[in-house]
Amino acid sequence: xxxxxxxMTLAGLFILASLALAHFSGQINMAPVSWLWFTAFVGIxxxxxxxxxxxxxxxxxxxAGAK
Numbered sequence: 001x002x003x004x005x006x007x008m009t010l011a012g013l014f015i016l017a018s019l020a021l022a023h024f025s026g027q028i029n030m031a032p033v034s035w036l037w038f039t040a041f042v043g044i045x046x047x048x049x050x051x052x053x054x055x056x057x058x059x060x061x062x063x064a065g066a067k
Contacts, residue, residue, distance in 0.1 A: 005050045012047030015039060 001009075019040055022028045030036055049055035 005053065007050070009047050009050030012043045012045070012050060015043030015046065019043065 019030065019036060023030045028036060030040075045056070
């Protein structure tokens with residue numbers, strides 16, 4: 001695994017860990033719909049793209065003409 005993919009994986013896991021710690025310590029409530037679910041989605045996507053090498057945003061940006 002390259003350093004870049006490992007960095008992406010760890011960053012995603014740190015995002016998810018911080019949300020989980022805040023939720024279980026009672027600082028935030030993840031049960032209702034909130035903007036924190038967007039943060040969870042970003043963390044999950046970052047971790048999976050680091051592990052699999054597939055990033056949906058990269059595919060969309062390349063399709064739109066980015067290099």
